[in-house]
Amino acid sequence: MGMAASQARFLGLTARKNNVEFEGQQINQQRTTLSNQSANYYNDLLGMSVPTPPSVDNYTKTVYTFEDGALTNTVTSLIAEPNGQYTISYLSKWQDDYSAVAASTSIVTRNGTDPDYTYSIGATELRELGTADPSITNTDKQADRQREEQAWAKLLEQKYGKTDWVVRYVKDTTTGSEVPYFYSVDDLEKATYDDKTHNSLSNINCYTIGSEQKVEEHLAIEHCKVEKDSSGRFISISIPDVDGNGDPILDANGNPIYIDYALTTETTTDQDAYKDAMNEYEYQKQLYDQAIDEINSKIEIIQAEDKNLELRLKQLDTEQDAISNEVDAVSKVIEKNTESSFKTFG
DSSP: OOHHHHHHHHHHHHHHHHHHHHHHHHHHHHHHHHHHHHHHHHHHHHHSOOOOOOOGGGGEEEEEEEEETTEEEEEEEEEEOTTSOEEEEEEEEEEEEEEEEEEEEEOOEEESOTTSOEEEETTEEOEETTSOOTTOOOHHHHHHHHHHHHHHHHHHHHHHOOOOEEEEEEEOTTTOOEEEEEEEHHHHHHSOBOTTTOBBSSOEEEEEEEEEEEEEEEEEEEEEEEEEOTTSOEEEEEEEOBOTTSOBOBOTTSOBOEEEEEOEEEEEEOHHHHHHHHHHHHHHHHHHHHHHHHHHHHHHHHHHHHHHHHHHHHHHHHHHHHHHHHHHHHHHHHHHHHHHHHHHHO
């Protein structure tokens, strides 16, 4: 190889070596960027809160109840006082067998002209509640019936806020007694009726006398006493007796008179609340798993890109070694050519 050719080859190899070094630097920079991205994703993973399933214990509580005749009382609050006594609140529940309750709805027929409409169920005309019942001829029974109906009218007004009512009676085939069914005049007047049949186009609400559970709340009763067992559970409670005005009844020494009740302990779980919490957990867990999968997919893409860059960098290292060896060889050729030239002109 001549001097000029060797120098040209040397310059070409040097330029190629510089290009390989520059490309290697670029690849290292890309790998650094990928590494930073991967680190950010891992930090995101570490910063994510893992959903935890709800504990049934958080929705389970100890309930204390005590009986007072027909009343079942459930303690809702027990607050300790400085003197060792307690302020309590409780709910009283009982079954009221003389209460206005909803019955089956009915199609009602309207007859007559406005404003003198009459209403009937089948062939039975509805009668104004509290007025004379034409089916009763006995004077005393008639008076008893009207007093009873007037009491029912007050009961209906107190519960439903409506003052005008009509009634019909249906014989109970089991007991043989007559069962009253009530309709609000306001409901009857507001209903829509067919022009031909005069029947209401929809069923109208009906009520009767039946049984329903009643609840009364007793709040912040002070100076109550409780007794605990060895485990710390309450086993009895003493509540100050009061008169009709709610004032404490005192004994001859001026001390409050207490009524003692045995407490029944029951552990209850709010299944609905627990189920809602579990559903929320499942939803959050689904979101968490989805986020984890998305981040892991991104990390896998970065790792694949980094692997490709790593392979390319190894290729460049191999190429650079080859170029360095060839540069060394060309350098020796140039060196020999130079020495020969000096000898020739020496």
